[in-house]
Amino acid sequence: MKILFYDTKSYDREFFEKLLPSYPGIEIKFIEANIHEETAALAHGYDAICAFVNADLGAPVIEELHRQGVKLILMRCAGYNNVDLKTTAKCGIQVARVPGYSPEAVAEHAMALALTANRHTHKAYIKCRENNFALNGLMGVNFYQKTAGIIGTGKIGQAMAKICRGFGMKVIAYDLFPNKNLDFLEYVSLDELLSTSDLISLHCPMTPETEHLINSETIAKMKDGVILVNTSRGGLIKTDDLIAGIRDHKFFAVGLDVYEEESAYVYEDMSSSILPTSTIQRLLSFPNVTMTSHQGFFTVEALTNIAETTLENAKAFMDGAEMKNLVH
Structure with a gap:
């Protein structure tokens, strides 16, 4: 063969x-x-x-x-x-x-993104390299006793739920097909998850039903100061609406391993190129956004x-x- x-x-x-x-x-x-x-x-x-x-x-x-x-x-x-x-x-x-x-590989990266975006460790590393040991701009929030909302409870979502529970978080979840055998999370409606979660992590497949699941309407239902993480598919988030939400100070932090425009140059070195669109640069311009290059599986x-x-x-x-x- x-x-x-x-x-x-x-x-x-x-x-x-x-x-x-x-x-x-x-x-x-x-x-x-x-x-x-x-x-x-x-x-x-x-x-x-x-x-x-x-x-x-x-x-x-x-x-x-x-x-x-x-x-x-x-x-x-x-x-x-x-x-x-x-x-x-x-x-x-x-x-x-x-x-x-390896569900754990992606789930661990999702939590790494959440922690990095929350505690600004990517910025702290750069500051320390420049001998700047001031703490301004680095304040985060505790995950302990906060609520984690998991959208999609397949193997990766389940692994993320267990990690969040290990942090001492209350874990709620939304899935079109709930798994009643999971005793480490509580299923709720999407609206309840959006309105009560301090951390929202996306782990659902990309389908016509889930495309742009995160949009202006669902963002408006979220708590102010929410942390959003996506390690699943870029198309789950309507990027222009996410950017508008960031500008409106809706999010405390955002961690993205996937994004809508990645397909043309994901895994490629584009450091010497002028990208055809500015969406990624706009996301990277925000101080509370952390991005990686679709490496959750790596x-x-x-x-x-x-x-x-x-x-x-x-x-x-x-x-x-x-x-x-x-x-x-």
Whole structure:
């Protein structure tokens, strides 16, 4: 079985090549280019392609992959909102993902963002490097005995809820499909969560129902001085409305690992480039906003699990076995 890996970074090659000897019969070619209409034709002669969360897998790309004989799309991530599933079904291309590579990795990063944004540790580090040991501008709030609102209680949301509980917080949650077996949180309506939470952390998938879940109306329902964290999908937040809320002093702090405009240059060094839009620069201009580059998944354990599950998905396809992680 031959697989073409798009948008390969050094860490992808490292973790997949480490495990590849355990999967005889699978051959991988790594390329740096990401997949889009112009590069889809490179998949000629390959049984499968492997892509990440920032790949363009819309209808034109999938149709080109079909013309090149590709039968399987391997997503080395949990999300698949960037895949046109109607077109893959029409073309007879199967799609497999990595549903749970390391919930704790993302949840721990969510809490790291919340703490950093709250206690201004990113600013304190820079000040200390410049021999400035004054505390002005660094005041935070306690999380202890505050209320954490978790939107989305899948594996990552559950992990975040447990972390918040460990901080001595009251944990409430909202989910369209509540899990009644969770005894470490209390389900409430979305309106109650928004109006009573001191910390709101987003952990729901990107769907038509959740797109721009955080907008001017939902922001208005939040407590003044709320802390908002997003490590899920950038499209959950309507960025212009978030910026308006920050300007209106609605938020004590905001921590973002994902944002709407990231897809064009996520994981790329753009330090010498002029970005086509100013949204990210506007967010970074606020003193109470902390941003990272979609790195919530980026731990040794998570990358190992991603490589292992992706190769298991490929092996099951190659062997004609049941594929547990198919996307329908």
